[in-house]
Amino acid sequence: MSALNTDLYQLTMAAGYFAAGKTADVATFELSVRRLPATRNFLVAAGLQQAVEYLTTLKFREDEISYLRHQPQFKNVPSEFFRFLADLRFTGDIFAVPEGTPVFAGEPLLIVRAPIVEAQLVETFLLSTLAYQTLIASKAARCVLAAEGRSVIEFGSRRAHSAGAGPLAARAAYIGGCAGTSNTEAGFRYGIPVFGTAAHSWIMAFPSEEEAFVELQKLLGESTIYLIDTYDTLEGARLAARLGRPIWGVRLDSGDLVALSKEVRLILDAAGLEDAHIVATNDLNERRIAQIIGDGAPIDSFGVGTELATSSDAPALSAVYKLVELEVGGAHTYTAKYSEDKITVPGAKQIYRSADHDLIALQTECSDTFTGQPLVRPVLIHGRPIEPLPDAKTIRGRALSQIAKLPAELLRIDASADYPVQHTDRLLQLSETLRSERQLVRLPE
């Protein structure tokens, strides 16, 4: 990832901090989600592995620095700054909620404590990376809940927002509970199970549907899934029934999935193929899946594409990255923003999770006072990982077990429910003090 893949203002501010002699100032930023989308009762944290890979390899190339030097915004910048930039690496500390953990609005997903230039520079990447994977993992969790034990597979690479997003959507969807993905790079890179057999073009590339089916069966044996709707779904099912074993199942991709799956099941069963599965695809989402299951469709597996890889009912999270503490020449201050509609809470925080609520405290508050499980853990210290990160399969296991522990009303996909997130008295007082001090300071103006 290019170090230039950030907002320009991160770089103008870097130059400004350098020029103002503030490169030794240490900033603490907190990444959190301001509000949950209306259709989400919880989020599933994801994307930390990519954040760590970025932070531990961050480096400006000479051609990138030369580009900056020639931008109008940098014409007054001392040339020492560009040497500083060439040597810049991420040397700060990262604390984060482990991937696969359910999180709520206002909770810190990730905390950066670093020299202010470094902490500022990485904002854009961290926001897009954590927000996107968290968005998709959260959507996947809803699809998996809706499927009530039937498997859900991520098929959305073709509709993901650019090709690079495909493998990350696959990873996040797997973390959120999907059984696997069609994205082969995600299988290669993250060890995620990959699925897929043939498209309509395969059927059309042979003189007849039968030849196409026979060739597929020769190749895939017991992994064979016939796509039966290219010409006529029920005739496709009859052909599959006639060809018999080996077969894993059939796929429906159009029409009335409920009615068709019932008829297809009868056709397969009548041919003694009771163990052949029915996979359904075609603009599915968690509400459609719930409806299809509610209507008694004998579908064993759902492939979800567009709506999962783009989280289309809620395609963005209100993720923010806010300065919460600052150390200048040994003097420490808490910071917060009190503009009209965007208020932040100061201080680096810890989350203590109990069975029925979360408590947010300052990291510096004595943890003995709190009974819940602390969720925020150190990840990088002085820019170096303190332990290897878990693989995607382990993260998925964590997510499934932690989601199962959430209050039942949060797990409904058709009704919204709030999870109580409280702040300690110390945190509330600090926030109030800062706000009133700021107001006092403003009075004389």
Added chain:
Amino acid sequence: MSALNTDLYQLTMAAGYFAAGKTADVATFELSVRRLPATRNFLVAAGLQQAVEYLTTLKFREDEISYLRHQPQFKNVPSEFFRFLADLRFTGDIFAVPEGTPVFAGEPLLIVRAPIVEAQLVETFLLSTLAYQTLIASKAARCVLAAEGRSVIEFGSRRAHSAGAGPLAARAAYIGGCAGTSNTEAGFRYGIPVFGTAAHSWIMAFPSEEEAFVELQKLLGESTIYLIDTYDTLEGARLAARLGRPIWGVRLDSGDLVALSKEVRLILDAAGLEDAHIVATNDLNERRIAQIIGDGAPIDSFGVGTELATSSDAPALSAVYKLVELEVGGAHTYTAKYSEDKITVPGAKQIYRSADHDLIALQTECSDTFTGQPLVRPVLIHGRPIEPLPDAKTIRGRALSQIAKLPAELLRIDASADYPVQHTDRLLQLSETLRSERQLVRLPE
């Protein structure tokens, strides 16, 4: 880009075509958008440059092939296939509508004619790449129309779907008419103007707003934009007025942008800063921009983030990639899909654009018959570019001039209007013949 960044079924089909002796079959696929989203009257084609970069560098690495070899779906595949895959390059022909061209539902954005394995393999990348940039360029065009000559800048990298999408969103938004972006890599890579000065954290990193403003002015001179809403917008404006020149302007990022911008304008004007600009940000989109302008807000420039980089009111296009022709051993056939709700039109096509309608014809129809301007052009022949592609600035100019030529009702952002897209008689007949032949063929089953 990894060659594995594709759906697994593209690879199982590749193995199947290899095993069935069909690697010499030549397939023609057409990439188009099935339906426009409800809130889009036209799309702006974008993403071709990235498609060409991918196609001309496609290659499987040994470790990727070894991964495939060990997947269960490949256990019956002859090992010659993996050698075939190692040597595979894209050797086909690409025809496409140039980037920056307005396009409509059912029109071919891109046509691939290649050996069937190659044509199939590249589907996933081509769909995600063209669909994403087209999605964003189209959304940007609406924002630019709403701004009625005021500038629109793309600020959405932090909310884009993963970090890799940021520079591509910036490129597409620029093609759609934005003045520039905050994404610095997009500036470096595509020569797009980059903008940005400072965030709230800059203001908070200094003991007072005044020190923060003074340091910024020292650094940026006449490029200075003060972010004035960290503590109190009007006091921020008064401070900016007191500091005086050099200044480019001020930025509002919260509160009632209409009321605040009017008051801020008065404060700046009273200090003789009539030439200082007002930039507004904060969850903007084309409808908000139109409303703000309608309410008489003296805002000169709009920064649009989340809603632009995610096209959040329509976060996906129904882009499809359909087999339209097939050549097997010298025998040519047209192909189409007639499943219940997804019908495609056969044959590689040309679009002829007239002032008030488009006509879609088969590429093989004699163009002398048609008066419109042909839009689909050759891009790669035998895998090689036939001419250098235009840069982003040239493409943006094309988009602006071509959008201006569209019927006026299409340029309204608050009302939907259809553009007439007709098919030639030959194409309609071909489609009908194929459908009835297919039905005849199906009768005996």
